[in-house]
Amino acid sequence: MAHVNLVKQVKIDDRWVLRSIPKKANGQRDWSALPDGNYFIEFREKGKRRRLPAEATVAQALEVQRRKQAELEALAFGIIVPRPRTEDLPKPAPIDGLIDRYLDQIETLKKPNTFRKYNAVLRRFAKHFAGQTLDAVSVEDLNDFIVKLKKGGMSPNTVLHNVIIIPSSANATADQESPGRCTCPNESRRFPASILRRNWPSFWPPALTRKSPSSPHFCSLVSVSKR
Secondary structure, rough: OOEEEEEEEEEEEEEEEEEEEEEEEOOEEEOOOOOOOOEEEEEEEOOOOEEEEEEOHHHHHHHHHHHHHHHEEEEOOOOOOOOOOOHHHOOOOHHHHHHHHHHHHHHHOOHHHHHHHHHHHHHHHHHHOOOOOOOOOHHHHHHHHHHHHHHOOOOHHHHHHHHHHHHHHHHHHHHHOOOOOOOOOOOOOOOOHHHHOOOHHHHHHHHHHHHOOOOOHHHHHHHHOOO
Protein backbone atom coordinates (compact mmCIF):
# COMPACT_ATOMS: atom_id res chain seq x y z
CA MET A 1 0.00 0.00 0.00
CA ALA A 2 1.21 3.49 -0.86
CA HIS A 3 2.38 5.58 2.05
CA VAL A 4 2.12 9.37 2.33
CA ASN A 5 4.04 10.91 5.20
CA LEU A 6 3.09 14.27 6.69
CA VAL A 7 5.89 16.54 7.92
CA LYS A 8 6.13 20.13 9.12
CA GLN A 9 8.61 22.83 8.15
CA VAL A 10 9.65 24.81 11.21
CA LYS A 11 12.40 27.29 12.02
CA ILE A 12 14.97 26.10 14.57
CA ASP A 13 18.09 28.15 15.35
CA ASP A 14 17.44 30.40 12.31
CA ARG A 15 17.27 27.38 10.00
CA TRP A 16 14.21 25.92 8.28
CA VAL A 17 14.01 22.18 8.82
CA LEU A 18 11.44 19.44 8.25
CA ARG A 19 10.22 17.50 11.26
CA SER A 20 7.88 14.55 11.62
CA ILE A 21 4.80 15.15 13.74
CA PRO A 22 5.50 13.93 17.33
CA LYS A 23 3.09 11.46 18.92
CA LYS A 24 1.46 11.45 22.31
CA ALA A 25 1.63 8.55 24.75
CA ASN A 26 -1.67 7.23 23.37
CA GLY A 27 -0.24 7.08 19.84
CA GLN A 28 -2.10 10.09 18.44
CA ARG A 29 -0.21 12.90 16.74
CA ASP A 30 0.58 15.91 18.88
CA TRP A 31 -0.14 18.82 16.54
CA SER A 32 0.85 21.47 19.07
CA ALA A 33 4.29 20.02 19.85
CA LEU A 34 6.06 21.90 17.04
CA PRO A 35 6.33 25.67 16.38
CA ASP A 36 4.26 27.37 13.69
CA GLY A 37 5.11 26.44 10.12
CA ASN A 38 3.83 24.87 6.92
CA TYR A 39 3.07 21.22 6.29
CA PHE A 40 4.39 19.03 3.49
CA ILE A 41 3.58 15.54 2.26
CA GLU A 42 6.30 13.07 1.27
CA PHE A 43 5.76 9.99 -0.88
CA ARG A 44 7.51 7.84 -3.48
CA GLU A 45 6.68 7.96 -7.17
CA LYS A 46 8.42 5.80 -9.77
CA GLY A 47 11.08 4.97 -7.19
CA LYS A 48 11.84 8.63 -6.41
CA ARG A 49 10.96 10.51 -3.26
CA ARG A 50 8.63 13.42 -3.86
CA ARG A 51 7.63 16.31 -1.62
CA LEU A 52 4.67 18.64 -2.09
CA PRO A 53 3.29 21.52 0.01
CA ALA A 54 0.24 20.69 2.12
CA GLU A 55 -0.99 24.12 3.31
CA ALA A 56 -0.64 25.66 6.78
CA THR A 57 -3.45 24.27 8.92
CA VAL A 58 -3.86 20.75 10.27
CA ALA A 59 -7.22 20.26 8.52
CA GLN A 60 -5.80 21.34 5.16
CA ALA A 61 -2.70 19.18 5.57
CA LEU A 62 -4.74 16.09 6.42
CA GLU A 63 -6.98 16.65 3.39
CA VAL A 64 -3.96 16.93 1.07
CA GLN A 65 -2.50 13.77 2.59
CA ARG A 66 -5.80 11.90 2.18
CA ARG A 67 -6.18 12.91 -1.47
CA LYS A 68 -2.63 11.94 -2.37
CA GLN A 69 -3.04 8.61 -0.57
CA ALA A 70 -6.19 7.89 -2.58
CA GLU A 71 -4.49 8.92 -5.84
CA LEU A 72 -1.47 6.66 -5.26
CA GLU A 73 -3.68 3.70 -4.39
CA ALA A 74 -5.81 4.27 -7.51
CA LEU A 75 -2.63 4.33 -9.60
CA ALA A 76 -1.38 1.14 -7.98
CA PHE A 77 -4.62 -0.71 -8.81
CA GLY A 78 -4.82 0.66 -12.35
CA ILE A 79 -7.98 2.66 -11.70
CA ILE A 80 -6.43 5.83 -13.15
CA VAL A 81 -3.62 6.30 -15.65
CA PRO A 82 -0.57 8.24 -14.43
CA ARG A 83 -0.13 11.66 -15.96
CA PRO A 84 3.28 12.28 -17.53
CA ARG A 85 5.45 14.61 -15.47
CA THR A 86 7.05 17.62 -17.10
CA GLU A 87 10.52 16.13 -16.79
CA ASP A 88 9.31 12.92 -18.49
CA LEU A 89 8.04 14.71 -21.61
CA PRO A 90 10.35 15.06 -24.62
CA LYS A 91 11.96 18.46 -24.85
CA PRO A 92 10.83 20.50 -27.88
CA ALA A 93 13.40 20.79 -30.64
CA PRO A 94 14.76 24.25 -31.53
CA ILE A 95 13.28 26.02 -34.54
CA ASP A 96 16.42 25.73 -36.64
CA GLY A 97 16.49 21.94 -36.15
CA LEU A 98 12.82 21.58 -37.13
CA ILE A 99 13.31 23.67 -40.25
CA ASP A 100 16.37 21.60 -41.26
CA ARG A 101 14.24 18.44 -41.15
CA TYR A 102 11.32 20.08 -42.94
CA LEU A 103 13.53 21.32 -45.79
CA ASP A 104 15.06 17.85 -46.12
CA GLN A 105 11.56 16.46 -46.57
CA ILE A 106 10.38 18.89 -49.24
CA GLU A 107 13.61 19.15 -51.25
CA THR A 108 12.58 16.35 -53.62
CA LEU A 109 8.86 17.20 -53.54
CA LYS A 110 9.00 20.79 -54.80
CA LYS A 111 10.33 22.33 -57.98
CA PRO A 112 13.91 23.66 -57.75
CA ASN A 113 12.91 27.35 -57.95
CA THR A 114 10.15 26.87 -55.36
CA PHE A 115 12.48 25.01 -53.03
CA ARG A 116 15.09 27.78 -53.29
CA LYS A 117 12.48 30.33 -52.18
CA TYR A 118 11.38 28.14 -49.27
CA ASN A 119 14.98 27.50 -48.29
CA ALA A 120 15.89 31.21 -48.27
CA VAL A 121 12.78 32.26 -46.34
CA LEU A 122 12.87 29.50 -43.73
CA ARG A 123 16.65 29.71 -43.22
CA ARG A 124 16.31 33.43 -42.55
CA PHE A 125 13.50 32.73 -40.10
CA ALA A 126 15.54 30.00 -38.37
CA LYS A 127 18.60 32.25 -38.11
CA HIS A 128 16.57 35.03 -36.49
CA PHE A 129 15.11 32.65 -33.88
CA ALA A 130 18.17 30.40 -33.54
CA GLY A 131 18.16 28.26 -30.40
CA GLN A 132 14.53 29.05 -29.55
CA THR A 133 11.56 26.70 -29.62
CA LEU A 134 8.28 27.51 -31.34
CA ASP A 135 6.54 27.60 -27.97
CA ALA A 136 8.80 30.46 -26.88
CA VAL A 137 8.12 32.70 -29.89
CA SER A 138 5.45 35.31 -29.17
CA VAL A 139 3.33 37.41 -31.49
CA GLU A 140 5.48 40.42 -30.59
CA ASP A 141 8.61 38.49 -31.61
CA LEU A 142 7.11 37.72 -35.01
CA ASN A 143 6.03 41.32 -35.51
CA ASP A 144 9.58 42.43 -34.70
CA PHE A 145 10.91 39.94 -37.25
CA ILE A 146 8.79 41.43 -40.06
CA VAL A 147 9.67 44.99 -39.05
CA LYS A 148 13.36 44.02 -39.15
CA LEU A 149 12.94 42.67 -42.69
CA LYS A 150 11.36 45.93 -43.85
CA LYS A 151 13.97 48.12 -42.15
CA GLY A 152 16.73 45.96 -43.62
CA GLY A 153 15.77 47.11 -47.11
CA MET A 154 13.76 44.06 -48.20
CA SER A 155 11.23 44.86 -50.90
CA PRO A 156 7.52 44.61 -50.06
CA ASN A 157 7.11 41.75 -52.52
CA THR A 158 9.89 39.74 -50.85
CA VAL A 159 8.43 40.46 -47.41
CA LEU A 160 5.13 39.08 -48.71
CA HIS A 161 6.93 35.88 -49.70
CA ASN A 162 8.04 35.54 -46.08
CA VAL A 163 4.53 36.23 -44.81
CA ILE A 164 3.01 33.57 -47.06
CA ILE A 165 5.66 30.84 -47.04
CA ILE A 166 6.18 30.56 -43.28
CA PRO A 167 2.55 29.91 -42.24
CA SER A 168 1.75 27.85 -45.34
CA SER A 169 4.76 25.63 -44.67
CA ALA A 170 3.74 25.30 -41.05
CA ASN A 171 0.12 24.40 -41.79
CA ALA A 172 1.13 21.95 -44.50
CA THR A 173 3.37 20.14 -42.06
CA ALA A 174 0.65 20.05 -39.41
CA ASP A 175 -1.84 18.68 -41.96
CA GLN A 176 0.44 15.70 -42.60
CA GLU A 177 -0.06 14.61 -39.00
CA SER A 178 -3.85 14.34 -39.43
CA PRO A 179 -5.37 10.86 -39.98
CA GLY A 180 -5.90 9.98 -43.61
CA ARG A 181 -3.40 12.52 -44.91
CA CYS A 182 -0.39 11.59 -47.01
CA THR A 183 2.87 11.82 -45.10
CA CYS A 184 6.45 12.24 -46.20
CA PRO A 185 8.55 9.09 -46.62
CA ASN A 186 10.67 9.68 -43.54
CA GLU A 187 9.07 9.63 -40.10
CA SER A 188 11.19 12.52 -38.91
CA ARG A 189 9.91 14.93 -36.32
CA ARG A 190 7.63 17.68 -37.67
CA PHE A 191 6.53 21.05 -36.39
CA PRO A 192 4.18 20.69 -33.40
CA ALA A 193 0.63 21.02 -34.75
CA SER A 194 -0.61 22.84 -31.65
CA ILE A 195 1.83 25.67 -32.34
CA LEU A 196 1.56 25.76 -36.11
CA ARG A 197 -2.21 25.93 -36.31
CA ARG A 198 -2.39 29.29 -34.57
CA ASN A 199 -3.68 32.17 -36.66
CA TRP A 200 -0.38 33.31 -38.12
CA PRO A 201 -1.85 35.93 -40.52
CA SER A 202 -3.52 37.85 -37.69
CA PHE A 203 -0.26 39.52 -36.72
CA TRP A 204 1.69 39.67 -39.99
CA PRO A 205 -0.31 42.34 -41.89
CA PRO A 206 -0.30 45.11 -39.22
CA ALA A 207 3.49 44.94 -39.08
CA LEU A 208 3.74 44.71 -42.85
CA THR A 209 1.17 47.20 -44.16
CA ARG A 210 -0.16 49.04 -41.10
CA LYS A 211 -3.65 48.48 -42.55
CA SER A 212 -6.69 47.42 -40.56
CA PRO A 213 -7.70 43.72 -40.37
CA SER A 214 -10.77 44.53 -42.50
CA SER A 215 -8.73 45.76 -45.47
CA PRO A 216 -8.82 43.76 -48.76
CA HIS A 217 -5.06 43.17 -48.45
CA PHE A 218 -5.52 41.52 -45.06
CA CYS A 219 -8.35 39.26 -46.26
CA SER A 220 -6.33 38.20 -49.30
CA LEU A 221 -3.30 37.41 -47.15
CA VAL A 222 -5.34 35.32 -44.72
CA SER A 223 -6.83 33.36 -47.61
CA VAL A 224 -3.46 32.62 -49.23
CA SER A 225 -1.65 31.70 -46.03
CA LYS A 226 -4.32 29.19 -44.97
CA ARG A 227 -4.13 27.16 -48.18
